[in-house]
Amino acid sequence: MRRESGAAPAALEEPAPVPAPAPLRTVTTASGLVADGVSAWFSGRLVIESVSLEMEASKVTALIGPSGCGKSTFLRILNRMHEVTPGAELAGRVLLDGEDIYGPEMRPTETRRRIAMVFQKPNPFPAMTVEDNVLSGLKFSGKRPRGKEKDDLVEEMLTRAGLFSEVKARLKTLGGELSGGQQQRLCIARALAVRPSVLLMDEPCSALDPSSTRRIEETMREIAEEVTVVVVTHNMQQAQRVSDYCALFLAGENAPGRIVEKGSTKDIFENPKDERTSDYVHGRFG
Amino acid sequence: MSSTVVPAATETPRLGEGGPTPRALRRRSVRHFTATDALVLAGSLGASASLVWVVFYQLTFLAGAAGYVVCTLAVFLAIYYVANRHLFGRMAAADRVVAALATMAAAGVVTALALVVAWLVAHGYHLVSVTFLTRDQKGVLNTQPASAGGISHAIVGSLEEVGLATLIGAPAGVVTAVFLSEVGGRITGLVRTVVTAMSGLPPIVAGLFIYVVLITELHYGFRGFAGSLALAIMILPNVTRTTEEVLSVVHESLREASMALGAPAWRTVWSVVIPTARTGIVTALLLGIARVVGEAAPLIVTIFGSPAMNANPFSGPQEALPLFVFDYRSSSVAADIERAFSAGLVLVALVAVLFLLARIFSAMKPGTVGRLLRPSRHRRQEALS
Ligand SMILES: Nc1ncnc2c1ncn2[C@@H]1O[C@H](COP(=O)(O)OP(=O)(O)OP(=O)(O)O)[C@@H](O)[C@H]1O
Numbered sequence: 001m002r003r004e005s006g007a008a009p010a011a012l013e014e015p016a017p018v019p020a021p022a023p024l025r026t027v028t029t030a031s032g033l034v035a036d037g038v039s040a041w042f043s044g045r046l047v048i049e050s051v052s053l054e055m056e057a058s059k060v061t062a063l064i065g066p067s068g069c070g071k072s073t074f075l076r077i078l079n080r081m082h083e084v085t086p087g088a089e090l091a092g093r094v095l096l097d098g099e100d101i102y103g104p105e106m107r108p109t110e111t112r113r114r115i116a117m118v119f120q121k122p123n124p125f126p127a128m129t130v131e132d133n134v135l136s137g138l139k140f141s142g143k144r145p146r147g148k149e150k151d152d153l154v155e156e157m158l159t160r161a162g163l164f165s166e167v168k169a170r171l172k173t174l175g176g177e178l179s180g181g182q183q184q185r186l187c188i189a190r191a192l193a194v195r196p197s198v199l200l201m202d203e204p205c206s207a208l209d210p211s212s213t214r215r216i217e218e219t220m221r222e223i224a225e226e227v228t229v230v231v232v233t234h235n236m237q238q239a240q241r242v243s244d245y246c247a248l249f250l251a252g253e254n255a256p257g258r259i260v261e262k263g264s265t266k267d268i269f270e271n272p273k274d275e276r277t278s279d280y281v282h283g284r285f286g
Numbered sequence: 287m288s289s290t291v292v293p294a295a296t297e298t299p300r301l302g303e304g305g306p307t308p309r310a311l312r313r314r315s316v317r318h319f320t321a322t323d324a325l326v327l328a329g330s331l332g333a334s335a336s337l338v339w340v341v342f343y344q345l346t347f348l349a350g351a352a353g354y355v356v357c358t359l360a361v362f363l364a365i366y367y368v369a370n371r372h373l374f375g376r377m378a379a380a381d382r383v384v385a386a387l388a389t390m391a392a393a394g395v396v397t398a399l400a401l402v403v404a405w406l407v408a409h410g411y412h413l414v415s416v417t418f419l420t421r422d423q424k425g426v427l428n429t430q431p432a433s434a435g436g437i438s439h440a441i442v443g444s445l446e447e448v449g450l451a452t453l454i455g456a457p458a459g460v461v462t463a464v465f466l467s468e469v470g471g472r473i474t475g476l477v478r479t480v481v482t483a484m485s486g487l488p489p490i491v492a493g494l495f496i497y498v499v500l501i502t503e504l505h506y507g508f509r510g511f512a513g514s515l516a517l518a519i520m521i522l523p524n525v526t527r528t529t530e531e532v533l534s535v536v537h538e539s540l541r542e543a544s545m546a547l548g549a550p551a552w553r554t555v556w557s558v559v560i561p562t563a564r565t566g567i568v569t570a571l572l573l574g575i576a577r578v579v580g581e582a583a584p585l586i587v588t589i590f591g592s593p594a595m596n597a598n599p600f601s602g603p604q605e606a607l608p609l610f611v612f613d614y615r616s617s618s619v620a621a622d623i624e625r626a627f628s629a630g631l632v633l634v635a636l637v638a639v640l641f642l643l644a645r646i647f648s649a650m651k652p653g654t655v656g657r658l659l660r661p662s663r664h665r666r667q668e669a670l671s
């Protein structure tokens with residue numbers, strides 16, 4: 001089931017050229033994430049079955065597949081957000097640096113701090129200012145940067161999310177007053193501010209214009225150095241541009257979602273082993 | 287803005303940039319109430335008024351202004367429908383008749399309230415003065431004219447009783463709402479049922495409960511605080527129900543966002559849910575308070591009432607505005623009844639102020655209240671930015 005790590009990187013094609021990233025303070029180190037035989041139920045209905053996937057540290061893994069096949073569900077299992085939904089159950093293990101995040105000694109809050117998430121729909125805190133939104137994750141864990149340290153952090157995170165130039169004069173306005181695309185980038189800045197070792201992104205660009213999309217894609221490449229990125233996308237070009245590895249999810253008529261094929265992005269797009277993969281990535285169904 | 291220079295002559299004024307003259311951007315009205323519409327409305331009203339007048343007063347010798355108005359409005363709807371149907375078709379006619387009905391219902395409610403207030407003002411305004419608001423009724427005999435004495439003792443009593451009731455009932459109500467909406471568990475259903483039952487509790491029963499427990503069993507004696515407890519029992523379920531409603535409107539995705547950032551549940555409630563719903567919660571509190579300011583029943587058996595100023599709610603009988611109105615209205619002396627009307631007017635004004643505050647808070651953007659409460663910090667932030 002598990003792919004050999006090291007096979008793909010050699011053949012890996014460099015993604016679209018990225019402007020030299022500003023030197024970033026490396027505080028975290030990326031962690032590898034492994035899903036091992038993960039299944040999920042909603043109110044007794046099996047929606048994903050025995051999904052195993054290794055998300056290598058410091059790489060970008062893209063999850064692709066048609067609507068409703070369980071990508072978001074899988075992503076939420078990776079940072080213990082699945083259990084928040086009433087009636088949701090799961091099976092299997094998720095290993096973060098070899099440790100099962102569902103183990104009895106693991107606290108969900110700690111896990112979620114290390115595995116940050118950007119949701120499909122933008123959800124900034126409407127009662128907080130733009131700045132407070134960025135700092136919210138730190139505040140929740142009891143840290144309150146002050147003065148210049150705070151300003152620098154806010155600027156760095158907003159710049160990475162490609163939002164700083166647009167909002168630098170509006171840091172004190174409420175998060176809910178930004179446009180939908182700006183809100184999504186604010187959510188990305190907010191997730192990055194806690195300096196997670198894994199970042200899960202659920203269709204982060206579905207509400208964004210091409211230039212913001214490009215900025216987010218650049219950010220994904222930049223932060224991959226220190227953060228493992230898992231991104232769900234419906235955009236095949238985007239998957240090709242940003243990801244090192246790809247996994248295709250499919251669900252049958254009444255069957256739960258499974259991974260049909262996984263491998264290096266290059267293989268999935270240029271040399272798929274499964275016919276369904278080649279159909280999907282060439283837009284012949286789904 | 288850009289460095290490319292465009293010859294000014296070839297540049298057409300762009301939308302949203304002001305254009306050559308500001309007047310070029312005239313806002314269009316998108317609601318069309320044409321002269322025809324006005325004519326149809328006026329014609330229907332005139333026709334129905336005249337028709338009913340003829341039938342009512344000339345043919346059948348019915349009488350009474352109220353009957354006339356009701357019949358006119360009914361006939362108006364029929365004529366209005368027929369006229370509109372003739373001119374604009376069935377759909378438009380139905381639409382307008384429903385709109386007219388809704389307008390009439392709204393107007394009816396407003397009229398009813400306006401009449402009550404106007405009646406109260408007409409009977410009570412002449413007594414309201416600085417002396418009336420600053421003196422009490424100590425030593426005032428009911429043979430003296432209404433201008434003798436005042437209601438300061440009742441105002442002070444009401445403010446203290448309601449203030450203390452709020453201090454007890456409001457936090458308990460909000461915390462209960464947080465439990466129902468954010469914590470939950472197996473006993474949620476039971477708690478919600480109890481709260482609902484409590485909100486249906488007759489005010490006099492709340493008063494009697496305190497009376498039996500505190501005054502007859504524990505010999506606590508009549509005092510303002512006993513009234514506060516009875517009022518707190520009434521504030522709690524109202525605040526809980528409204529606050530729970532307000533909290534349930536906070537979008538689930540915000541709670542998820544907070545949890546996904548590693549916030550524990552209490553943090554999510556404290557830093558995300560409550561701030562987001564803050565203006566709504568403040569409104570819920572004000573409405574809950576406004577609801578009990580005018581209650582007399584729970585006070586009759588708990589504060590007892592007193593003609594003299596008693597500023598200490600923890601000792602001895604106290605007065606309250608609604609109790610004052612109740613007592614003096616039942617008097618057989620004309621001067622007392624006059625006093626009751628004026629006190630009623632002051633009470634209504636007090637409630638109106640609370641409702642006004644509620645409206646202002648509910649119209650505010652989220653976060654504004656917090657900034658108002660911490661003006662110094664806000665100003666410092668302004669200065670920095
Ligand atoms: N809260 C929920 N309650 C019940 N069923 C759910 C819930 N969330 C998702 N499902 C079901 O689980 C399945 C997988 O949903 P999921 O949201 O993971 O799909 P997805 O791959 O992310 O789709 P999309 O690309 O449209 O976002 C769907 O059949 C959906 O109906």
Ligand SMILES: [Mg+2]
Nearest residue numbers: 071072120202
């Ligand atoms: Mg999804």
